[in-house]
């Protein structure tokens with residue numbers, strides 16, 4: 001059965017929301033490096049994709065920026081494209097009836113409490129104080145738990161690299177010569193300033209101001225302020241986020257979900273596990289007793305033929 005990562009998290013996160021409240025985001029989150037994506041301004045030129053590939057020394061996008069065929073289906077980031085822009089039919093907002101489509105850029109959201117970091121058993125992914133979620137290929141085991149854990153379906157894997165495949169994702173350009181607190185390549189390349197780089201607290205204020213100034217353009221939500229426990233990439237939207245590829249997530253981080261589930265299993269699952277263990281031991285002793293009583297009976301081989 002092919003269950004999309006996003007569908008799995010919809011169910012799991014709904015269960016977590018019922019289990020208990022989210023952990024409050026750190027006060028330091030206001031100072032973390034962040035980016036505001038204004039989907040009402042984005043024109044789908046894909047200059048950000050090209051700039052991202054250049055900054056990360058990747059080959060150019062499979063389809064150059066002027067190839068509209070790139071919009072034939074919804075794309076996700078890959079090992080050769082850390083960010084992609086998708087097109088959705090329908091006007092971006094009430095005041096933009098002249099436009100027939102909406103564009104939304106996709107990349108790592110640099111979550112405040114990242115599920116990928118929580119899932120990585122060796123610490124190859126880390127959340128830096130400055131905001132970017134970093135990856136260290138020297139530590140990575142290649143287990144790809146991070147890919148399963150991410151509710152935004154972001155980390156990709158270099159399946160084509162036979163010798164030393166890596167997990168690949170946007171690191172907010174912190175891995176490039178720009179460093180973790182500089183304007184990233186994608187934001188710098190955007191010709192219409194649909195991408196604004198800054199501190200998370202400042203960008204939330206800017207987003208609220210834009211919403212207040214243009215209620216005909218924006219819905220009264222900032223996607224990423226709370227979704228998934230909060231993210232450093234924030235989105236201004238003029239239509240429902242789920243219509244433009246942004247998953248519906250409750251305000252709890254998936255990392256807290258797995259923690260809660262583990263605690264629940266240990267608290268309520270320990271007793272059944274102990275019972276199954278005792279039952280297995282009893283069955284083994286019973287078979288041994290029967291075998292001693294009747295030496296012609298084959299010994300217990302653990303189910304394997306001799």
Ligand code: SF4
Pocket residue numbers: 107108109110111114115116117133149150151152153154155169
């Ligand atoms: S979007 Fe996914 S890969 Fe990026 S920080 Fe969040 S959980 Fe990790």
Ligand code: SF4
Pocket residue numbers: 051052053055056082083107169170171172173184185186187
């Ligand atoms: S922040 Fe850097 S790595 Fe991330 S999408 Fe933008 S250009 Fe690419």
Ligand code: SF4
Pocket residue numbers: 041042043044045046047048049085103105189190191192193194195
């Ligand atoms: S460069 Fe700016 S306007 Fe062009 S697709 Fe990227 S975000 Fe949209």
